[in-house]
Amino acid sequence: MKEKRAQFSSRFAVIATTVGSAVGLGNIWAFPYKCGVNGGAAFLLIYIACVLLIGIPVICAEFSIGRGTHKNVRGALRQLHSSRFVHSFSFIGLLASILILSFYSVVAGWTLEYLIEAISGQMTATPAADFSNHFSGFASSPYKSVAWTLIFLLCNYFIMRRGVKRGIERMSNILMPILFVILIIFCVHSFFLPEVGRGLKFLFHPDFSKITPSVVLGAMGQAFFSLSLGLSCLLIYASYFSDKENLIGSASLIAVLDTVVAVLAGVIIFPAVFSYGANVAEGPKLVYEVFPAIFASMSMGWLWAVLFFLLLFFAAITSTISMSEITIAFMTEEWGLSRKRASQVNTLVAMALGSLCALSFGVLRDFTIFGMTIFDLFEYISSNILLPLGGIVFALLAGWVIDRRFIRDQLTNFGSVNRRLYPVISFLMRFVAPVAILLIFLYGLKLLHF
Ligand code: TRP
Numbered sequence: 001m002k003e004k005r006a007q008f009s010s011r012f013a014v015i016a017t018t019v020g021s022a023v024g025l026g027n028i029w030a031f032p033y034k035c036g037v038n039g040g041a042a043f044l045l046i047y048i049a050c051v052l053l054i055g056i057p058v059i060c061a062e063f064s065i066g067r068g069t070h071k072n073v074r075g076a077l078r079q080l081h082s083s084r085f086v087h088s089f090s091f092i093g094l095l096a097s098i099l100i101l102s103f104y105s106v107v108a109g110w111t112l113e114y115l116i117e118a119i120s121g122q123m124t125a126t127p128a129a130d131f132s133n134h135f136s137g138f139a140s141s142p143y144k145s146v147a148w149t150l151i152f153l154l155c156n157y158f159i160m161r162r163g164v165k166r167g168i169e170r171m172s173n174i175l176m177p178i179l180f181v182i183l184i185i186f187c188v189h190s191f192f193l194p195e196v197g198r199g200l201k202f203l204f205h206p207d208f209s210k211i212t213p214s215v216v217l218g219a220m221g222q223a224f225f226s227l228s229l230g231l232s233c234l235l236i237y238a239s240y241f242s243d244k245e246n247l248i249g250s251a252s253l254i255a256v257l258d259t260v261v262a263v264l265a266g267v268i269i270f271p272a273v274f275s276y277g278a279n280v281a282e283g284p285k286l287v288y289e290v291f292p293a294i295f296a297s298m299s300m301g302w303l304w305a306v307l308f309f310l311l312l313f314f315a316a317i318t319s320t321i322s323m324s325e326i327t328i329a330f331m332t333e334e335w336g337l338s339r340k341r342a343s344q345v346n347t348l349v350a351m352a353l354g355s356l357c358a359l360s361f362g363v364l365r366d367f368t369i370f371g372m373t374i375f376d377l378f379e380y381i382s383s384n385i386l387l388p389l390g391g392i393v394f395a396l397l398a399g400w401v402i403d404r405r406f407i408r409d410q411l412t413n414f415g416s417v418n419r420r421l422y423p424v425i426s427f428l429m430r431f432v433a434p435v436a437i438l439l440i441f442l443y444g445l446k447l448l449h450f
Pocket of ligand 1: 021231319320322387
């Protein structure tokens, strides 16, 4: 007999797990560094516009397809449409989720190294000026970085194997709220740093001359990445929602909470960057250099450091389990593999690719494709190309291809909620999001000039 499909047990769990997927290294590691590289407030502004005009409608598209069918992405598309061409779009999500899992695990592995250094007291003993060298030394050492990547993927594997309710739900319910509180405490601390004014100005006072095609594409890619959008990750989670869930309400709440966490991370980082004389445009290393300097200046710094890296690790793992769920739900439901076997396949592939990403900070540093290291290439292809592409596909599917009544019934719970909001979301989903994604895409790849 077929096992009954899992379902999240409460509304709180629905929000905590989807926010758990959305909030992760994307908010705390990627957002500040990309904002720094791309000129600060102008990037934030475009980012927020993308979340509102593209992000929320595309979340609604994924949610309605997932919750309406209660299936994995391929099963869902098969139920809703007969064309094989439409079914084949599920592969964008599968490919991108494996690429993301691979490079994401490298950065998540760094949190473990830093956690150990924080526990041993070594972190707070390092002088602030040395954090940059310290990081480079660690990241380029051939074994350490690979070892932590593999250890992280093993942790991910053990949680994945336990399944939706016991594994995913329980962790998110407890850890997400704690992370939020901790970030607020760090924010308050940042307000007392000497260069708080300069930091906040960088984040909130836009300099429009900084807007270039790559800034706009980067902001959209980051919005997709941070909202876990475009890969059918939210589609899968929505397939575990109950039929009472208010989809537009949850989509908006998730978008707001995710953006708040990214902005909080900015408010923590930028005053510190200027106060400790770090370089805002440092790139992927930024957060790993600046946070240790913050802890070194706090009383009981080592304790805060332990707490922070522990929570960052959990935020990362609640995100990686959501990416893994895409391929695992696919393999169990489409190929009939057991959950354990599917988790093993997923983990082994990610281990192989993840090791290559880890090495691209060390021995493979000079191995570049299109001028990017393997790590950068994986990140670029997935955030800036595959996720927006997946976003267009979902917006078009929900807006134009799938039966209109099906989507409307999902978004309004058969006419009982959101009757006023539905036309707005529908308009954004059918017209604004696909056109905006396409234009930004062409503009960002410099195929279109304004
Ligand atoms: N949103 C997560 C973060 O910000 C990363 C993530 C989880 C993700 N699941 C995803 C990104 C699916 C793209 C697609 O860290």
